[in-house]
Amino acid sequence: MSEDDINTEEYPTEIHDYLAAFEKSLASVDEMLKTMMSVSRNELLQKLEPLEQAKMDLVSVYTLNSMFWVYLATQGINPKEHPVKKELVRFLHLRCMHCNILLVRDNKKKASKLDKGAASRFVRNALWEPNAENENTSKTPAKGKKRK
Numbered sequence: 001m002s003e004d005d006i007n008t009e010e011y012p013t014e015i016h017d018y019l020a021a022f023e024k025s026l027a028s029v030d031e032m033l034k035t036m037m038s039v040s041r042n043e044l045l046q047k048l049e050p051l052e053q054a055k056m057d058l059v060s061v062y063t064l065n066s067m068f069w070v071y072l073a074t075q076g077i078n079p080k081e082h083p084v085k086k087e088l089v090r091f092l093h094l095r096c097m098h099c100n101i102l103l104v105r106d107n108k109k110k111a112s113k114l115d116k117g118a119a120s121r122f123v124r125n126a127l128w129e130p131n132a133e134n135e136n137t138s139k140t141p142a143k144g145k146k147r148k
Contacts, residue, residue: 061091065087065091
């Protein structure tokens, strides 16, 4: 028997393309993991900013939980009834919080800056200051004779 005959006997031929794509995806994940594992985690984290470190941790957690989800499915266990589902939901909440932090950070960067010099000139010119011209035309009544 040829290898193709063995493969077709093991699974339905309709899913061959899906399995080939899955195998290709696994090879891609394996390459990325090898790349990540070639550098120590501490070295990698030292090169990143705190928000990037958090993002890397989130992606790592999601990746591990997703791979475990697939493992459970291949073992015939329903992952929707397994505690891993709670972890994936928790990840989604953490990701939302991370996105909110990034939005605040980006909005803070885009916010207009206050020009203190211009603001002080604006306030100074907007304030009323009495001077020689305005002394005679003030709004308070002039002292003079009282009417009887």
